[in-house]
Amino acid sequence: MDFLHNQLAKIQSHLSFVVVDPIDWKFYVQLFSWSVTLFECYLLLRQYPLYSKTEPPPALAQHIGKEDFEKSQKYGKDKAKFALFSKLFSQILDSAMLQYGFYAWCWNAAGVILGNFGYDAQYEILQSIVFSFLMYLLSSLPTLPLSVYSTFVLEEKHGFNKTTPGLFVADLLKGWAVAFVLGAPFLATFLYIFKWAGDRFVPWLMAFMISFQLIMVILYPTVIQPLFNKLTPLQDGELRTRVESLAGKLKFPLKHLYEIDGSKRSSHSNAYFFGLPWSKHIVIFDTLIQQSKPDEVEAVLAHELGHWYYLHPTKMMAISQFHIFTILALFPAFLHAPPLLRSFDFPKEVAAKPPTIVAFLLFQMILTPFEAIISIGMNAISRHFEWEADRFACELQDQLKSEDMKDMGDRLGRALITLHVKNLSTVWVDWLYSAYHHSHPTLTERLKGLEAFQASREKKKL
Numbered sequence: 001m002d003f004l005h006n007q008l009a010k011i012q013s014h015l016s017f018v019v020v021d022p023i024d025w026k027f028y029v030q031l032f033s034w035s036v037t038l039f040e041c042y043l044l045l046r047q048y049p050l051y052s053k054t055e056p057p058p059a060l061a062q063h064i065g066k067e068d069f070e071k072s073q074k075y076g077k078d079k080a081k082f083a084l085f086s087k088l089f090s091q092i093l094d095s096a097m098l099q100y101g102f103y104a105w106c107w108n109a110a111g112v113i114l115g116n117f118g119y120d121a122q123y124e125i126l127q128s129i130v131f132s133f134l135m136y137l138l139s140s141l142p143t144l145p146l147s148v149y150s151t152f153v154l155e156e157k158h159g160f161n162k163t164t165p166g167l168f169v170a171d172l173l174k175g176w177a178v179a180f181v182l183g184a185p186f187l188a189t190f191l192y193i194f195k196w197a198g199d200r201f202v203p204w205l206m207a208f209m210i211s212f213q214l215i216m217v218i219l220y221p222t223v224i225q226p227l228f229n230k231l232t233p234l235q236d237g238e239l240r241t242r243v244e245s246l247a248g249k250l251k252f253p254l255k256h257l258y259e260i261d262g263s264k265r266s267s268h269s270n271a272y273f274f275g276l277p278w279s280k281h282i283v284i285f286d287t288l289i290q291q292s293k294p295d296e297v298e299a300v301l302a303h304e305l306g307h308w309y310y311l312h313p314t315k316m317m318a319i320s321q322f323h324i325f326t327i328l329a330l331f332p333a334f335l336h337a338p339p340l341l342r343s344f345d346f347p348k349e350v351a352a353k354p355p356t357i358v359a360f361l362l363f364q365m366i367l368t369p370f371e372a373i374i375s376i377g378m379n380a381i382s383r384h385f386e387w388e389a390d391r392f393a394c395e396l397q398d399q400l401k402s403e404d405m406k407d408m409g410d411r412l413g414r415a416l417i418t419l420h421v422k423n424l425s426t427v428w429v430d431w432l433y434s435a436y437h438h439s440h441p442t443l444t445e446r447l448k449g450l451e452a453f454q455a456s457r458e459k460k461k462l
Contacts, residue, residue, distance in 0.1 A: 018333045018340065025343040025366060030095060032369045037091040039372075043433045044084050050428035051077040059444045060427055063417045068424075075158045075424040082154055086146045093142055098365075101345035106135045107358060108347075125191045128357035129184050136179070144172075155266065158424060163265045171265075174227050182219075186212060187357070194335075194356045202328045209324065213317070214276075221274055221281060231258040234284065239294040243282065243301055249400050252305055256281045263287050268423050271300050273308065280308070291422045292415055299393060299411035300419075306392030312385040319381065323374065327367065334363040375436070382439040387449060394453040409454045413447055 051073045056064045064072075097103070110131035111121060119126060151168060155161035163171075189208060197204045225231065234240045234257045247254040255275065262269065262285035269288035275281045282304075288297060307313060334340055340362055341351035350358075394409035396402070420427065420443045429442045441449065 018337045022339050023343065025340055025362065026098060026345075029362075029365045029368065030098060033094065033098075033365070034091065036368055036372045037087055040087055040436070041084060043430070043436055044080055044087075046430045047433040048077070048080050050430060051080065051426075053428050056427050057444050059447060060417075063447075064421060064427065068421045069427070071158070072421075072424045072427060076426040078154055078157065082150065086143075086150075089146070090143060093139075097139065098344070102139075103135065103358070103361065104345040104347070104350075106138070107131050107350065107355065110134055124355055125188050125195075128191055128355060129187050131355075132183070132187060132357060133180060137176075160267050160424075161265075162263055162267060167265070171228060178224055178227070191356050199332050199335075201332075202325070205328060206321065206325060210321065217274065217276060221283075229264065230261045231283065232261075233257065234259045237294075239284075239289065239297055242294055242298040246298060246302060246305065247282075249402065250305055250309065252308060253278055253280050254282060255279045258283045259286055259289065260284070261286055263290075269419060271297070271304060273304055287422075288419075292418050295411050296415035296418065299408055300415045302393040302396055302405075302408055303389045303412055306389030307385065309392055310385070310388050312389070316381070316385070319378070331360065331363055334366075335359045379435065379437070379439050383441050386440050386446070390446060390449055391453045394450060395457060398457065409450050413450050416443060416446055 053073070055061065056069045107127075110127050113130055113134075114120075114123060114127055121127070148168070151161055151163055152165075190205070193205050193208055194201050221231070234243070240257060243257055244254065246252075253275075258281060260283050267287055269285045269291055271282070271284045271288055273280050273282045282301065284297065284301075288300070292300070335354060335356060337359070338348075338351040338354060341354050341358060342348070344362055346358065390412065393412045396408050397405040419425070425443065427443055429438070434442060440446075
């Protein structure tokens, strides 16, 4: 442990200039955030002309009908227009809040609110909680019309929306309630660790965050998700038999097999699994069951079980924890930097002893361009995992020595096409736009990959 702290101390020595140099951090954050936004707008403008193509890619021509392709192009074009507007609107809003001292105002307002209840500045953790939720509420209200438009205009226009106004409001209020009920104790513990451990907070905070994530693996499906969706045991029938048989052959620790009422809000479809290593649960959207044949749904789940087989969730969690560790390792210098807060309009008396939550918020803003770059790397890793899961499904026949699995690759290909057609997913994708935004390979790439995996299997047999 001492070795770790010594290495972290060396990092802080290299960042000591942050504590004393009067750097105009606000200017840099404005520059960084606008640079990222304009780059994302550039990517949208690269992608937009592809929605004017009149024919699907040659590899998909025999799989996608003209009417479905035209619907997909119109949906993609409308989404791109909305994304461009909402991105610029949100950036202008964020930039204005930053420029005119919104965060300093929220901190002061939180102090005033607590003062009315007899709490002074000594209650930093309590003030930090009020500050966080006040900031979250006030900053989210201006973007609420965007959510309304997306749900009731954009998604409605293309036949996806199933959400009623009452359900939309209920979801919004439930989301705020869950954020407060879970966020307040999380934030209180998060900040207490800083006070208790001092500058040696990194390993303790990492342990807390890992523990919290494991707790959420249990809480989310059992407590949180039922507030929004109904999970019912999958009915007996061909699909249940297929899934249970597949899980049994792979020794996947399946405990429950659920159907979720995704159609309550949207006609988009999906399937996933969750749980602890010794107890897993599979969830299938009712829309997927309605849109695909049982053998195709089985192929989708074979792909998902490929992620489990290759430990992709565990590997991705390890990568994300390393990412969090590097962020926390850099933070202590910014935690004790009055010039940082002064550059964002915080008064001298607050900047002299920077509140942890404020310093961390501003620190995250400074990391904006680096996070954009890291997201590209994370997407590349995720796409690699998707290739592995697709190959796993194709090679199930060889692994399980079962004739029932011989056409799994073909079934997965058909299922992917059905998912793309029913969800009106984009089939023409700019490579740079995809590298930045997509965690999955494109449909064309995946179909070509499946063909390559199948061909490789046939060669091995010769």
